[in-house]
Amino acid sequence: MLESIFLVFAGLCAGGVVAAGLAGLSIGLSIIPRYAGVTHTGEKIFWYEGATMLGAFWGNLYYLFVWRLPFGSVGLGLYGLFTGMYLGSWILALAEIADIFPLLARRLRLEKGMVWIIASVALGKWLGSWLYFYKGF
Numbered sequence: 001m002l003e004s005i006f007l008v009f010a011g012l013c014a015g016g017v018v019a020a021g022l023a024g025l026s027i028g029l030s031i032i033p034r035y036a037g038v039t040h041t042g043e044k045i046f047w048y049e050g051a052t053m054l055g056a057f058w059g060n061l062y063y064l065f066v067w068r069l070p071f072g073s074v075g076l077g078l079y080g081l082f083t084g085m086y087l088g089s090w091i092l093a094l095a096e097i098a099d100i101f102p103l104l105a106r107r108l109r110l111e112k113g114m115v116w117i118i119a120s121v122a123l124g125k126w127l128g129s130w131l132y133f134y135k136g137f
Helices: 002-028 031-038 042-065 072-097 100-108 114-135
Strands: none
Touching: 002 031, 002 042, 031 042, 031 072, 072 114
8 A cells, every 4th residue: 555655656746747847848948938929818828837737737647547538539539639739839839949940941042932841841740640540650
């Protein structure tokens, strides 16, 4: 019994550290403020940061205790859609912060078409995910 309590405590602590690191990274790299700026909802920045921390906390509990959610295939599809959108926007935000797209445009001497490059990256991510999960590649 004592061993189980220790394992639960250790799992919560380790997951909490990782979740806090992820939330701190997203806030520290100004990804959350950038989302608020793009959506013109900067007055709700504290709500976004709190929701990020709360989501990390609930995700930690979900993976630690392996809860079963009764939403079926539709719920799983919606979860996958929103998770993919979140992860894709993270990837693009990190690429933008690292100035990858301006560097690419300067190296390739692009003057037009940056929208198509970004859309191609998103489409490639979607296609790769689809092939991985649907076809099992």
